[in-house]
Amino acid sequence: MITMINVFTVDPPNQQRLVDLLARATNEFVRRAPGFVSATLHRSIDGSKVTMHAQWRSIEDYETMRADPEPLPLFKEALTFARFDPGMYEVVRTFSPPEGSAEGPSLT
Amino acid sequence: MITMINVFTVDPPNQQRLVDLLARATNEFVRRAPGFVSATLHRSIDGSKVTMHAQWRSIEDYETMRADPEPLPLFKEALTFARFDPGMYEVVRTFSPPEGSAEGPSLT
Numbered sequence: 001m002i003t004m005i006n007v008f009t010v011d012p013p014n015q016q017r018l019v020d021l022l023a024r025a026t027n028e029f030v031r032r033a034p035g036f037v038s039a040t041l042h043r044s045i046d047g048s049k050v051t052m053h054a055q056w057r058s059i060e061d062y063e064t065m066r067a068d069p070e071p072l073p074l075f076k077e078a079l080t081f082a083r084f085d086p087g088m089y090e091v092v093r094t095f096s097p098p099e100g101s102a103e104g105p106s107l108t
Numbered sequence: 109m110i111t112m113i114n115v116f117t118v119d120p121p122n123q124q125r126l127v128d129l130l131a132r133a134t135n136e137f138v139r140r141a142p143g144f145v146s147a148t149l150h151r152s153i154d155g156s157k158v159t160m161h162a163q164w165r166s167i168e169d170y171e172t173m174r175a176d177p178e179p180l181p182l183f184k185e186a187l188t189f190a191r192f193d194p195g196m197y198e199v200v201r202t203f204s205p206p207e208g209s210a211e212g213p214s215l216t
Contacts (some may be wrong), residue, residue, distance in 0.1 A: 005115070023201055026203050027203060036205050038202065041200040042113065043198055059153070087115065087150075094146065094148045095146065095148075096146060
């Protein structure tokens with residue numbers, strides 16, 4: 001499994017437009033692609049970024065989706081007003097609060 | 109709940125050093141801070157990035173942790189060889205594969 005963390009930078013007045021575009025591309029095309037596992041769309045509190053965190057079965061599955069001509073017009077439109085910094089990752093380690101902490105499962 | 113997605117950029121020969129430093133800071137200090145919910149540490153496949161995805165109960169909890177002097181030497185050491193692009197987000201939406209797809213839960 002691989003994780004894509006793609007950071008888009010925008011002028012804050014364009015943040016909602018980018019959120020709408022990426023939500024539409026993901027809902028209509030990306031999540032239907034073979035090997036898609038899950039995605040979460042984030043808006044930055046300061047208005048300047050929109051970040052998509054997505055999990056894929058393999059690098060090949062992600063690259064096949066990116067080569068699909070169907071969602072391409074949406075991605076191209078996004079790049080007319082946003083900068084795109086992609087990142088392809090593997091998970092190194094996850095962290096939880098210590099057991100018994102006020103935020104841990106034992107007291108909630 | 110807020111999500112921090114902090115992207116560190118490094119020269120690839122320094123990626124493992126940064127992974128070790130961030131894992132140590134998170135394990136020894138960050139995860140013990142009030143309001144910490146979870147964190148996942150990612151290494152980019154190309155070697156040039158390390159990204160921490162973390163959930164916090166509130167902005168205030170995150171800022172209180174960042175003001176703690178204890179982990180500060182580890183963060184400062186990281187900044188001697190890595191560039192830090194922080195991002196504070198709220199989740200807009202999550203996406204799943206369509207029901208009944210080969211990757212969906214119904215066929216696995």
